[in-house]
Amino acid sequence: MKTLIEFINEEQSHIPNASGDFSRLMNDIGIAAKIVNREINKAGLGDIMGYEGTANVQGEDQKKLDVYANNEFIKALKNGGQCCAIASEENEGLVTFENKLSNDGQYVVAMDPLDGSSNIEVNVSIGTIFSIFKRKTKPGSPGTVEDLLQPGNQLIAAGYVIYGSSTMLVYSTGNGVNGFTLDPSVGLFLMSHPNMKIPGGGKIYSVNEANYIYFPDGVKEYLRYCQEDDAKTNRPYTTRYIGSLVADFHRNLIRGGIYLYPGTRKNPNGKLRLLYENVPVAFLAEQAGGKATDGFRRILDIRPKALHDRTPLFIGSKHMVEKAEYFMDYFSKEFKPEDTE
Numbered sequence: 546m547k548t549l550i551e552f553i554n555e556e557q558s559h560i561p562n563a564s565g566d567f568s569r570l571m572n573d574i575g576i577a578a579k580i581v582n583r584e585i586n587k588a589g590l591g592d593i594m595g596y597e598g599t600a601n602v603q604g605e606d607q608k609k610l611d612v613y614a615n616n617e618f619i620k621a622l623k624n625g626g627q628c629c630a631i632a633s634e635e636n637e638g639l640v641t642f643e644n645k646l647s648n649d650g651q652y653v654v655a656m657d658p659l660d661g662s663s664n665i666e667v668n669v670s671i672g673t674i675f676s677i678f679k680r681k682t683k684p685g686s687p688g689t690v691e692d693l694l695q696p697g698n699q700l701i702a703a704g705y706v707i708y709g710s711s712t713m714l715v716y717s718t719g720n721g722v723n724g725f726t727l728d729p730s731v732g733l734f735l736m737s738h739p740n741m742k743i744p745g746g747g748k749i750y751s752v753n754e755a756n757y758i759y760f761p762d763g764v765k766e767y768l769r770y771c772q773e774d775d776a777k778t779n780r781p782y783t784t785r786y787i788g789s790l791v792a793d794f795h796r797n798l799i800r801g802g803i804y805l806y807p808g809t810r811k812n813p814n815g816k817l818r819l820l821y822e823n824v825p826v827a828f829l830a831e832q833a834g835g836k837a838t839d840g841f842r843r844i845l846d847i848r849p850k851a852l853h854d855r856t857p858l859f860i861g862s863k864h865m866v867e868k869a870e871y872f873m874d875y876f877s878k879e880f881k882p883e884d885t886e
């Protein structure tokens with residue numbers, strides 16, 4: 546079986562004059578994932594569950610594992626020296642490094658080190674999500690916020706790690722999506738899901754329906770559509786909602802389905818962050834033949850104005866996302882952002 550490292554090197558060999566920096570960066574992410582995985586696997590045993598007693602910039606209480614995963618990924622990226630700046634869900638500002646090696650790095654990374662952390666205590670799947678861009682500024686000094694504020698259509702690579710019944714790393718450099726499963730007995734990620742494709746349609750819809758009364762009419766009407774009885778189109782569909790974006794997305798990627806985190810009148814931009822939650826999964830969805838929008842606009846074309854910007858997310862099987870967009874356009878035009886073409 547092909548290992549992650551072999552696959553990364555193989556991809557690099559197809560790029561003329563590649564310096565190997567990107568391969569080293571991806572390797573570092575794989576190593577940090579293994580370290581975090583080790584800690585998650587024994588979460589019930591040590592003193593790693595529960596709250597750290599601090600809040601992140603979004604006012605969310607930080608769990609000990611949030612902080613641990615954040616530190617491990619930052620450490621790995623710092624030691625590697627290919628990354629000159631990191632935007633993380635757990636850090637208000639940009640993380641930069643005081644060393645020449647990192648300041649010469651070509652890449653910037655945006656990440657959610659531990660997504661779905663409310664699920665840690667109950668042994669439900671959680672994840673790590675990452676976006677990798679080339680820096681805009683010249684190497685030789687720390688990366689800047691400008692280096693990170695790029696739309697997803699400029700991504701070099703993106704992916705996630707799912708810590709579930711098995712641990713997988715799924716990523717894309719723009720040549721399709723490949724999944725690697727961690728074999729804990731040898732400590733290696735092995736290619737298990739080559740060239741992943743999301744089915745064009747599906748039966749699963751994933752949404753936190755407790756927010757129903759706050760949803761735009763377009764989403765309410767779409768959910769009504771999902772629940773209608775129509776044997777010809779396989780409806781009613783079925784609901785699956787884990788509350789970990791990575792896990793909900795991963796299931797829908799394999800089975801087909803749609804995940805929605807809409808905006809509401811109170812929070813028109815929803816909950817999920819553009820740079821390190823929506824953009825990476827949108828990139829993977831498109832690379833697998835699916836679709837990702839904010840209800841109106843392609844996620845990958847939205848330029849972030851700040852590191853922690855949020856947008857609504859409608860993502861998954863192409864036909865299902867298009868249907869949801871149709872309902873948004875018909876019933877919820879007032880949610881359409883002004884800069885939509």
Ligand code: AHM
Binds near residue numbers: 659753788790
């Ligand atoms: P987190 O990064 O603080 O864990 O929050 C993001 C998570 C997503 O993984 C998940 O899909 C969503 O928040 C669930 O939110 P809600 O509990 O509102 O349904």
Ligand code: MG
Binds near residue numbers: 822
């Ligand atoms: Mg998150």
